[in-house]
Amino acid sequence: MTESATTAAARLAELAGTVIGGSLPIRIRAWDGSEAGPATGPVLVLNSRRALRRLLWSPGELGLAEAYISGDVDVEGDLAQGLSTVWNAAKDGKVTRPKVKPTQWPRLALEAARLGVIGLRPPGPGQAASLKGRRHSRDRDRAAIAHHYDLSNEFYELLLDKSMAYSCAYYVDGPGGDLGAAQDAKLDLVCRKLGLSAGRKHLDVGCGWGSLICYAAEHYGTYSTGVTLSRQQFEFVTKRVADAGLADRVQVRLADYRELDNGLDDGQYDAVSTIEMGEHVGDAEYPAFAGILHRVLRPGGRALVQQMSRGENAPGGGAFIETYIAPDMHMKPLGTTVSLLGGAGLEVRDVHALREHYDWTVRAWADTLEEHWTEVVEMIGEVGARVWRLYLVGGALAFAENRMGVDQILAVRPDAAGTASMEPSRRVWET
Known part of the structure; x- marks a missing residue:
């Protein structure tokens, strides 16, 4: 020195x-x-x-x-x-x-x-995930989902907009738009891409707090079914559906996605969606997951996968996210996901990049967190609040600086003759 x-x-x-x-x-x-x-x-x-x-x-x-x-x-x-x-x-x-x-x-x-650098390892700050068992076993996946999504309904109700959509929004008017309007625009975009209309049967795998299944039933007249592994989400959606008077058209199942591989759901749906759930499916398990999306569709039925992506050399969420936010998270390159969907028998018809939209979405959540900082600390503690501040700020940067992406992948299950039953000359949802 x-x-x-x-x-x-x-x-x-x-x-x-x-x-x-x-x-x-x-x-x-x-x-x-x-x-x-x-x-x-x-x-x-x-x-x-x-x-x-x-x-x-x-x-x-x-x-x-x-x-x-x-x-x-x-x-x-x-x-x-x-x-x-x-x-x-x-x-x-x-x-x-x-x-x-x-x-x-x-x-x-x-x-x-x-x-003072040298010394015993300091104690952990708390709130780290502690998972046991084989990675992506059903019990471990259930524990991983509970760690993140069963945090507190009140916290998510504060952080998110009225739709309770916890995924990338679609800012039609650019970054200055309102988050609630952007989430409604995303939900509507998904419904149009799936070709939903009155009486159609729609399955949402990883339905979160029910934003899409309720929107589809209310605005497009669908019979929508949601699947979630989170008991807290299941109870929230059950009450939400009842309060909205949608119980005759919307149902929610507390189940692992693998429970759809039962033969009973095969070919039962006109459309299937999975909105940022594929990141929680393991790399080895993804081909089977894609196969389930194919099997639940009738021939000519459409699938929409909204999913985050990272490069080949950084597939995980990162040490911080996997320890404190989303354990066992796995993001793959966009091209890999497209190939896996194709390998399951789905024909990919469109890929829509939304990377910048996620930057704007996460910044809106981060602004809400700061505006309600005292309430957040009361709900989840000082450590929890700082975890979420770091998560949101870092996440927005990852999308802004192109270290992460997010895309809507629209696919169809062709019939036995190979017919896709989709207009080939234009994007049908833009009509």
Whole structure:
């Protein structure tokens, strides 16, 4: 260390520069009030030496996330800008991890000890998922869904719009539009793509809080059935359907999607939808999932899959999301999903990219979270609130910076002669 590196922040900056092979991409303020790094932009505030030990024990995304949600770290200024700065520095190669020379290790270790980096693993901040059993077994999937969706109906009612749609909206008028109107536009778009009309039988796999099945029955006169693995969602939708007077046209099942592979549902539906549920289906299980979508349709019936995507090298949700938000989440490249649907016998007729719309959707949720911060803390605790703040801000950035995508994939089950029963010359939902 140099003679000038006397404050905690300066010593941290120099230590970090040696380890990561570059200057700090963001300004830091240490527990002693000292600062180092770029003069402009957000400031990463290290409230405790414990933050450094979290990074030692869990280097990378998870350690930094746990330091934030525990309160050991704060961000002064725009959290999204701070996350983007760090991400872009790593992406552009400004932050690397070169080999440290053996002769440097004693000095680095001594300085790390002086700064309080070395020590026992800090206790977890709480609210992490704890799953047992084989990945994507029925019991484990049920526990994973419960961890995320059974959090609190009151929380989701506060966060979401009146439709209770927890998926990417469709901003017809661009990012300045109202979230509720954009969610209604998405629900209507799905119904038109599926060719729904009075008397048609519609199945929604992973129906959430019932937004689509209720909308389809009320506005298009369908007989809609929803399937959810979440008991809390099942009870909410059951009451919602009764309160709306839709019990004669809408039903909800508390079931695993694999329970549809029973022979009784084969060929029973004119349309099937699955809105951001495929991300919870394991990679090995997805061919069977696609096969179920094919089998429940009558020949000529349509399927709409709205699903998030990531590249081949980053299929999961990331260490933070899989630990605190959506355990066992799996996102695949768009082309892989299209191939799997085709392999199940469905003919893909259209792919509609909605990536920017998800950025706008998540930002609207994040704004609501901040507006009702005190209420959210009362509902799910300070740690829970910080988990969701980080999740929403980071999620919006992932879509804005094209690290994640989301698409509506429209497919049809051809009849025995190969006829698709869909207009080939134009997008039928635009008429």
